[in-house]
Amino acid sequence: MRSEPQASAYRPDARIETIAEWIGDPVPAASFPKHELRFRNDRWANAVGLGDLTDEAWTAHFGRFEPLPDNLPGPLALRYHGHQFRSYNPDIGDGRGFLFAQMRDSDGRLLDLGTKGSGRTPYSRDGDGRLTLKGAVREILATEMLEALGVNTSKTFSVIETGESLWRSDEPSPTRSAVLVRLSHGHIRIGSFQRLLAHDEKDQMAALVAYCLDTYPGGEPPADAPGRDEPAVILMHQVVERLADLAASWMVAGFVHGVLNTDNMNISGESFDYGPWRWLPKWDPRFTAAYFDYGGLYAFGRQPEALLWNCGQLAVALRLLADTEPLVAALDRFGPLYQKAMARRFTWRLGVESRGLEADTALIQAAEQSMTESGEAPERFFFTHRAGRAAGDDSFATLLREYKPAANATDVFWQQDEPPGILIDEVERIWSAVDEHDDWSALQTKVSEIRELGRNLGEPPHPQAQW
Helix, strand or coil: CCCCCCCCCCCCEEEEEEHHHHHEEEECCCCCCEEEEEECCCHHHHHHCCCCHHHHHHHHHHCCCCCCCCCCCCCCCEEEEEEECCCCECCEEEECCEEEEEEEEECCCCCEEEEEECCCCCCCCCCCCEHHHHHHHHHHHHHHHHHHCCCEEEEEEEEEEEHHHHHHHHCCCEEEEEEEEEEEECCCCCHHHHHHCCCCCCCHHHHHHHHHHHHCCCCCCCCCCCCCCCHHHHHHHHHHHHHHHHHHHHHHHHHECCCHHHHHCCCCCCCCCCCCEEEEECCCCCCCCCCCCCCCCCHHHHHHHHHHHHHHHHHHCCCCCCCHHHHHHHHHCCHHHHHHHHHHHHHHHHHCCCHHHHHHHHHHHHHHHHHHHHHHCHCCCCCCCCHHCCCCCCCCHHHHHHCEECCCCCHHHHHHHCCCCCCCHHHHHHHHHHHHHCCCCHHHHHHHHHHHHHHHCCCCCCCCCCC
């Protein structure tokens, strides 16, 4: 069984203040007509020492954004650029969110509280700085399911309905509004480095590299890596390791992020910023999540390529500090690291012991073929074949019979009729209950089911290049 996040005392540590002068802009939070608490993630609140807050105090901090004790004195909207669908855009930044607070968890990791839908900032352009309640509900579901499936993801910390009517082109309007707070291990993006390159800010680039290495420790490059003692090269190796692992974790989860722009790539290696996500209804590398992704740039099967391309943009930015050769050497590790991450994550989710990279890779290829031919959804496939059961008679079954079940992989949980899932029809059903009847029970039930899935999957593989 998977352990719960460990409780911790509240330990504020606003380290971002050391670079705040040029990494962001102080901004005010929006003033909302109402504050109705809809979701609070107490298991993660306990991990950062905020679980004892009353609902009134919770709303004061995460709805009206009164500063937490000894923390940031006010919100900070972060500055960054980014490639959006491979087109460079210098006119972005935190347009409807900000960094609100930083604190340590029980393991000593620095964690951020950031927002979504908290009002306009200097980077809002034509946006209203708001978030729909449906978008908040979708993010709860996405983060809970990804966490259960072992993905290194941000956590939905709080959702407060704010009483405004919003108009959106991609959902029935007017629609309800909310402000969301997410807990994550940082908000420094590849786009943060791209901005510094665009402005030729070499000293600030060096300072940001130092901040990231200190804040997100992740080990050293291989012994034979060129330039392995240079801070920019060390960071490049760490980010390549993290994003190769992140790509593999999405693929094994059957998850499609939808918008893999460089401003959505976190240096910490966490998955975050969920917009038009989907889970696969069947194994289809061409499946896209975003209705506006007409060319399939961020299709399910192209996600590893997209993350590698984004790593390449980080390498371009870090050339302000390092030579090309050691940065390219780090990039060249992405493919092998991805294959290793696929093997360890796939066997973990399947509930079997690894038989080595070559055998595990053959098993993955056979599984993909089996899912393609059967049209079976990945969640059903992994559930059906958990610990090597119900193998059948195809090439996948032949290979699977050579594997031993992992410890606790045959628990009674896996004997139920259906695995919990959140395909789009389920998401719409849950939202309809909220929207039409203000009935939150379906969401609460689904979150409980997803967390039970996570407990029974057990401890996931530790993310690569992470503390």
